[in-house]
Amino acid sequence: MGEVAEFRPQGHELLYVAIADHITAxxxxxxxxxxARLAPERDLAVEYGVAYLTVRRAMVELRERGRILTVHGKGTFVAPDQPRQTPDPRRSP
Structure with a gap:
């Protein structure tokens, strides 16, 4: 288990993608x-020094990637590990 570098977005990348990438890392x-339960979006906005809506868009990105789950009224959680599927040699792609 490695240590994650400090959040430092590059000038050319979208901020919400940089946040999603950092949380993924x-x-x-x-x-x-x-x-694990993630901090509320407003707290993450303060932590990352960005607007609330930027974090909200990062959460959408993470949900689309399957990395987090949001349960209404409960919070946002890291998704369970997905078992890696081995390709079925009888099926062609």
């Missing part, structure tokens, strides 16, 4: 474990 490094 935190998940991959084991800093955020499956089932």
């Amino acid at each position: 935190r998940i991959d490094a084991g800093e955020l474990k499956p089932g």
Whole structure:
């Protein structure tokens, strides 16, 4: 389990994608474990020094990637590890 670098977006990348990538790196490094509850979006906006709507868009990106789950009234959680599927040799792509 590695340590995740400090959040430093590059000038050419979209800020919400940079935040989603950083949170993904935190998940991959084991800093955020499956089932862990993420901080509220407004708190993440303060932590990352961005507008609330930027974090909200990053959360949409992470949901689309399958990295987080949001349960209405409960919060946002790191998605469980997805089992890696091995290709079925009887099926062609």
